[in-house]
Amino acid sequence: MEKAIVLAASAIGAGLAAIAGIGPGIGEGFAVGKACEAIGRQPESSGAVTRTMFIGCAVAESTGIYGLVIALILLFANPFLGKL
Amino acid sequence: MGFKLGSEEVVVNGPKVAFKVFGLNVTETVILSWVVMAVIIGLVLFMTHNMSKDNPSKKQVVAEWIVETVNGMVRDSMGSKNLVYAPYMATIFSFSIFGSLISVLGLRPVTGDFSTTLAWALITFFMIQYAKIKNDGILGYFVGFSKPIALLTPINIISELATPVSMSIRHFGNVASGIVITQLLYFALTGLSHAVGLSVFPVFTIGIPAVLSVYFDLFTGFMQAFIFTMLTMANVGAAYPEEEQH
Numbered sequence: 259m260e261k262a263i264v265l266a267a268s269a270i271g272a273g274l275a276a277i278a279g280i281g282p283g284i285g286e287g288f289a290v291g292k293a294c295e296a297i298g299r300q301p302e303s304s305g306a307v308t309r310t311m312f313i314g315c316a317v318a319e320s321t322g323i324y325g326l327v328i329a330l331i332l333l334f335a336n337p338f339l340g341k342l
Numbered sequence: 343m344g345f346k347l348g349s350e351e352v353v354v355n356g357p358k359v360a361f362k363v364f365g366l367n368v369t370e371t372v373i374l375s376w377v378v379m380a381v382i383i384g385l386v387l388f389m390t391h392n393m394s395k396d397n398p399s400k401k402q403v404v405a406e407w408i409v410e411t412v413n414g415m416v417r418d419s420m421g422s423k424n425l426v427y428a429p430y431m432a433t434i435f436s437f438s439i440f441g442s443l444i445s446v447l448g449l450r451p452v453t454g455d456f457s458t459t460l461a462w463a464l465i466t467f468f469m470i471q472y473a474k475i476k477n478d479g480i481l482g483y484f485v486g487f488s489k490p491i492a493l494l495t496p497i498n499i500i501s502e503l504a505t506p507v508s509m510s511i512r513h514f515g516n517v518a519s520g521i522v523i524t525q526l527l528y529f530a531l532t533g534l535s536h537a538v539g540l541s542v543f544p545v546f547t548i549g550i551p552a553v554l555s556v557y558f559d560l561f562t563g564f565m566q567a568f569i570f571t572m573l574t575m576a577n578v579g580a581a582y583p584e585e586e587q588h
Binding site: 309317319323324326327334 | 356508511512514515516518519522565568569572573576
């Protein structure tokens with residue numbers, strides 16, 4: 259019974275951790291939109307803009323990846339099951 | 343670890359332990375890293391074999407192009423004084439690309455193991471600290487943490503320590519999520535084939551996972567290698583004083 263509760267709560271927690279994807283989604287969309295604007299204004303600088311945009315996207319993505327790692331830990335390496 | 347999906351069990355494993363040496367686990371990752379290293383060294387030796395100045399062969403032109411590109415990237419983001427870092431960046435880049443791309447051959451990507459990316463991130467971390475100490479002196483290095491005001495010291499230390507953590511987790515997370523999602527899709531497609539009565543020949547698992555593989559193996563592999571290298575260059579380069587533009 260206890261195990262079932264822990265497993266259910268972990269599954270819900272893993273699902274909630276996926277909410278962390280919202281922030282990077284908005285942020286990356288914003289960054290890419292701005293990059294498109296910049297390329298539209300100055301097509302000759304598209305190489306540098308794209309490179310910078312990808313790095314910015316990668317940095318913005320890290321919070322989402324933290325959420326993913328928490329979800330993966332809850333699903334595949336659950337630390338709470340050992341405490342029962 | 344795994345869980346049941348109908349009659350099939352979905353299993354997503356960490357790297358398997360191949361054998362033990364003095365109580366240390368030698369995992370799949372370690373062995374595949376050796377293979378990747380051997381492939382890279384072999385490729386480099388092959389491409390730089392029989393080089394000539396007057397009559398360059400095709401492989402020499404490719405090798406020169408790679409060196410020129412990496413040197414250019416390092417010069418752009420770190421300044422021409424720091425060209426000494428270029429070989430390290432090329433190493434990390436090629437190791438990361440080959441380490442991720444072996445998943446195309448059905449092997450477990452080396453970068454899908456947190457140990458690998460953490461090791462690279464730690465090298466970068468110590469490289470940053472070395473560059474800072476070299477430029478500011480040991481005293482200036484410690485004083486640098488209390489800038490702009492002393493109140494921010496703990497936050498500066500945390501942000502310094504967060505660099506390797508975020509770099510390693512970013513690379514690992516991207517590759518590992520690819521492994522997990524591909525595995526889940528594979529099992530879902532097998533289940534679908536069972537549901538329509540094609541359990542002998544799971545027809546849906548042909549072709550459809552390949553589309554995801556293009557994104558997760560090729561695109562993510564290249565992207566993460568590029569991003570890891572660029573972030574290393576940016577972080578180490580930031581430790582050096584600005585170069586005057588000519």
